[in-house]
Amino acid sequence: MERSEQERKTTGVNATHCSFRSRSRLVPMPYEVQTSVFEGPFDLLLHLILKQQVELYDVNLSEIVDAYLQQIEAMERRDLEVATEFLLIAATLVELKTRRLLPEDSAVELDDELGLWEERDLLLARLVECKVFKDAAAVLHSLSADAARSYPRRVGPVEDHFIGLAPDLLRNTTLEDLRAAYGRATAPKPVARVDLSHVNPIKITVAKVVGELVEELPRHGRTTFRQITSELVDRIEVVVYFLALLELFKRGIVELEQSQTFGDITIVWQGGWQGGVWQAGVWQGGAVETVAVTGIDDYEG
Amino acid sequence: MAEDHLPAAVEAILLVAEEPLSPELLAQLVGSTPLEIEALCGDLAAQYEAEGRGFVLKRVAGGYRYQTAPEQTPYVERYVLEGQSSRLSAAALETLAVVAYKQPVSRNQIASIRGVNVDGVVRTLQVRGYIDEVARDPGPGQAVLYGTTPAFLERMGIDSVSALAPLGEFFPAAEVVEALERGLHVVPEDELFDDPPPTGEIDETGGVDGG
Amino acid sequence: MAEDHLPAAVEAILLVAEEPLSPELLAQLVGSTPLEIEALCGDLAAQYEAEGRGFVLKRVAGGYRYQTAPEQTPYVERYVLEGQSSRLSAAALETLAVVAYKQPVSRNQIASIRGVNVDGVVRTLQVRGYIDEVARDPGPGQAVLYGTTPAFLERMGIDSVSALAPLGEFFPAAEVVEALERGLHVVPEDELFDDPPPTGEIDETGGVDGG
Numbered sequence: 001m002e003r004s005e006q007e008r009k010t011t012g013v014n015a016t017h018c019s020f021r022s023r024s025r026l027v028p029m030p031y032e033v034q035t036s037v038f039e040g041p042f043d044l045l046l047h048l049i050l051k052q053q054v055e056l057y058d059v060n061l062s063e064i065v066d067a068y069l070q071q072i073e074a075m076e077r078r079d080l081e082v083a084t085e086f087l088l089i090a091a092t093l094v095e096l097k098t099r100r101l102l103p104e105d106s107a108v109e110l111d112d113e114l115g116l117w118e119e120r121d122l123l124l125a126r127l128v129e130c131k132v133f134k135d136a137a138a139v140l141h142s143l144s145a146d147a148a149r150s151y152p153r154r155v156g157p158v159e160d161h162f163i164g165l166a167p168d169l170l171r172n173t174t175l176e177d178l179r180a181a182y183g184r185a186t187a188p189k190p191v192a193r194v195d196l197s198h199v200n201p202i203k204i205t206v207a208k209v210v211g212e213l214v215e216e217l218p219r220h221g222r223t224t225f226r227q228i229t230s231e232l233v234d235r236i237e238v239v240v241y242f243l244a245l246l247e248l249f250k251r252g253i254v255e256l257e258q259s260q261t262f263g264d265i266t267i268v269w270q271g272g273w274q275g276g277v278w279q280a281g282v283w284q285g286g287a288v289e290t291v292a293v294t295g296i297d298d299y300e301g
Numbered sequence: 302m303a304e305d306h307l308p309a310a311v312e313a314i315l316l317v318a319e320e321p322l323s324p325e326l327l328a329q330l331v332g333s334t335p336l337e338i339e340a341l342c343g344d345l346a347a348q349y350e351a352e353g354r355g356f357v358l359k360r361v362a363g364g365y366r367y368q369t370a371p372e373q374t375p376y377v378e379r380y381v382l383e384g385q386s387s388r389l390s391a392a393a394l395e396t397l398a399v400v401a402y403k404q405p406v407s408r409n410q411i412a413s414i415r416g417v418n419v420d421g422v423v424r425t426l427q428v429r430g431y432i433d434e435v436a437r438d439p440g441p442g443q444a445v446l447y448g449t450t451p452a453f454l455e456r457m458g459i460d461s462v463s464a465l466a467p468l469g470e471f472f473p474a475a476e477v478v479e480a481l482e483r484g485l486h487v488v489p490e491d492e493l494f495d496d497p498p499p500t501g502e503i504d505e506t507g508g509v510d511g512g
Numbered sequence: 513m514a515e516d517h518l519p520a521a522v523e524a525i526l527l528v529a530e531e532p533l534s535p536e537l538l539a540q541l542v543g544s545t546p547l548e549i550e551a552l553c554g555d556l557a558a559q560y561e562a563e564g565r566g567f568v569l570k571r572v573a574g575g576y577r578y579q580t581a582p583e584q585t586p587y588v589e590r591y592v593l594e595g596q597s598s599r600l601s602a603a604a605l606e607t608l609a610v611v612a613y614k615q616p617v618s619r620n621q622i623a624s625i626r627g628v629n630v631d632g633v634v635r636t637l638q639v640r641g642y643i644d645e646v647a648r649d650p651g652p653g654q655a656v657l658y659g660t661t662p663a664f665l666e667r668m669g670i671d672s673v674s675a676l677a678p679l680g681e682f683f684p685a686a687e688v689v690e691a692l693e694r695g696l697h698v699v700p701e702d703e704l705f706d707d708p709p710p711t712g713e714i715d716e717t718g719g720v721d722g723g
Contacts, residue, residue: 042416046481089416127481128473129414135471136402137394140457144389147458150357150368151377151528154632156639157317157592159579165592169600169640170667178668179677181602182609185626312566313584314591319632330590355523373524379541380525380533430603 042130045089066205069240087239092123094243209244217254217269225265307331308341321364321455362454363461396422397431397453402468405436405446423447431456518542519552530635532575607633611643612664612676616657618649634658642667 044067069090217223225245229238245267248254257266310331315322324335324342331338342365346358355373358365369377389397396419399411412419426432427447435448449462459465473481521542526533535546535553542549553576557569566584569576580588600608607630610622623630637643638658646659660673670676 124481126414126416128478130416131473131477131481132468132471133395133398133402133414135473136398136465136468137391139466139471140394140398140401141389143457143459144394146371147361147456149371149374150359150458151374151381151524152361152455153316153356153367153527154319154635155317155528155530155578156319156636157580157588161585162317162588162592165589168667169604170642170664173600173605173668175668175670175675175677177605178609178612179679181605182613182679184602185606185610309564309566309581310584310587313580313588314566316567316578316580317588317591319636330594331587353520355520355525356527367527369524369527370520373521376521376542377524377528381528 042089042127045093046127046131046134066207069205089123091239092119094239094246095119206240206243206247209240210247213241213244213248214253217248217267220267220269222266222268225267228267307333307337308345311338311341312345315358315365315367318366321360321362321366321451323364327365359458360460361458362451392417392422393426396426397449400426400432400447401449401453401462401465404448404462406448407438407444407446409444411447518544518548519556522549522552523556526569526576526578529577530631532572532577534575538576603630604633604636608637608642608660608664611637611658612660612673613679615659615673616646617659618655618657620655622658 213228216228220227225242229241245254245256245265249256253270255268255270257268258264311327314327314330324338327333327338327342328335333341342358342360349357355370356367357370359368361368395415396411399414400406403410403414408419408423411423423432427434430450430452432447432453433450434445436446438444438446454461522538525538525541535549538544538549538553539546544552553569553571560568566581567578568581570579572579603626606626607622610625611617614621614625619630619634622634634643638645641661642664643658644661645656647657649655649657665672668676
């Protein structure tokens with residue numbers, strides 16, 4: 001169908017690429033994401049899901065979230081609304097992912113479960129809608145391209161004879177109208193933007209935090225999520241820490257305990273850590289580059 | 302059928318018109334009926350085409366106008382050096398698509414569909430004359446509602462927005478929706494397929510202007 | 513005789529030309545000779561006449577242009593008198609205001625200030641007799657400079673342009689307007705249109721607009 005053809009076209013984007021930090025061997029197709037191309041969170045998520053057939057369970061979510069963070073970082077105009085949208089979607093993804101990592105029998109309120117489903121369906125609906133209009137826009141593009149091949153005659157009457165006939169189009173125009181029209185014509189037409197220069201650019205990534213936690217957690221043995229995030233200011237950083245923690249949990253490097261919904265999460269270090277090299281054998285690439293700090297580059301979700 | 306003088310009168314008027322002229326206006330000017338004008342213009346367009354003329358008579362934005370035959374574009378463009386204005390960006394096209402199909406629509410509604418702030422692009426499209434304020438939302442806040450303009454129709458080379466393919470035709474193919482759904486699924490694969498597809502939700506958000 | 517494509521190419525170019533085009537220019541544009549063009553245009557004119565078209569191809573001021581057929585004059589007059597809206601469009605009024613306050617001013621300068629192509633509007637205003645060519649830019653290119661006409665002053669009920677309503681301080685400073693005139697773009701909005709479409713979904717080919 002035509003649709004899949006368009007998908008392929010989209011895959012073939014060829015402007016500046018920015019490859020993901022991860023050099024994962026688990027994901028066969030190393031995928032690339034164009035920076036500064038995705039106009040919004042839907043754009044990006046559509047790309048990620050449709051192009052790479054990203055499956056949220058198998059392929060690591062943290063890469064997606066990193067992609068989101070990169071996008072926010074790369075945004076030329078730091079636009080609070082856009083950033084919020086990105087975060088909102090990222091948060092929903094995190095929640096979806098979380099649900100799937102947690103054991104089935106964990107005490108999940110039915111309402112929560114339904115709420116999550118609703119959220120998921122809403123997100124899906126919005127993605128589909130976004131896709132619909134993207135495809136409609138492609139048709140508009142070809143329409144306008146076709147129309148541009150035909151130049152309309154806009155010459156008007158050419159013979160002097162007809163000129164004098166024109167009724168006085170200025171009879172209802174006042175000097176004030178003219179002045180106002182000049183004002184409209186010369187208005188600088190600025191684009192409204194929010195000055196966010198005071199907001200620090202987000203530098204944090206899941207990979208980076210995993211690296212930090214792998215270094216930090218063994219010293220504590222047992223700590224809480226609240227504890228390790230107590231110094232953080234931005235909510236996004238907390239989200240990233242949470243993701244990193246989930247990643248470690250998934251790999252059996254930490255155990256997580258939460259006694260009640262919204263209660264503090266207890267983190268128990270499970271792994272061994274010796275001489276700067278991760279011993280459990282799941283930290284791929286750790287042997288190539290000494291982990292901890294340089295772990296950024298080796299992290300895979 | 303049309304009287305003898307009508308076709309030539311219509312040709313003359315269209316030659317000096319600077320915008321597409323509606324059948325109603327043409328009928329009024331030459332003393333005819335819109336229906337007759339439409340038949341006549343159809344005949345003229347067919348004649349020009351049969352004769353392989355360098356111009357065509359086209360119905361655009363609710364009216365008729367002369368424009369160059371697409372095959373002659375290379376020659377025309379040698380003459381109309383500055384005729385080529387900017388092309389529409391993807392952002393502009395997507396916003397236009399939303400406005401075209403959802404009009405009258407508020408900026409917030411557009412933003413919600415596109416998932417991005419659209420203030421800049423909406424303003425630009427308005428300055429370019431492709432969209433304009435058509436109404437105010439009667440609800441609280443009285444948001445400005447936008448619609449497409451005749452200039453938009455001219456730019457797209459279509460007679461009216463109803464000439465656009467129905468939005469339903471752009472609904473993603475089943476594989477795509479499935480891929481999206483899989484991408485977002487919460488439960489293991491096998492359970493997934495027991496669940497009804499969330500099309501109900503889509504209709505809801507897709508059909509109603511979700512503020 | 514003329515090759516097949518030539519007549520249609522000439523027809524297309526003449527359709528969009530705002531002034532009479534010389535056989536020399538036409539020959540150059542379509543790849544022919546002035547002599548051949550003259551023969552061809554003679555043929556076309558004869559065809560139109562034989563077919564009783566509402567337009568004629570006329571040789572005027574050393575060139576060819578389309579005009580309405582003399583027999584259709586009453587209809588054209590009726591259109592000019594009744595057909596058009598009885599007030600200036602917003603675009604035309606803005607352009608007229610720029611000319612009034614900034615005269616003498618070139619089309620390019622007006623276009624830079626208004627951010628859109630103004631050729632059609634300038635032409636309309638000129639045809640209406642509200643503005644006219646008043647000088648040539650002494651610089652390279654010798655652009656035509658426009659100013660308002662005595663007829664404009666008369667319509668507005670003033671003696672001279674110095675009687676125009678003074679621009680208050682809330683209007684952009686002179687430097688801003690001058691920057692605009694020189695074509696320093698107010699960037700962000702234009703970027704929306706001049707950038708290549710950012711996603712691969714929008715095919716990039718043919719993305720040039722003929723507005």
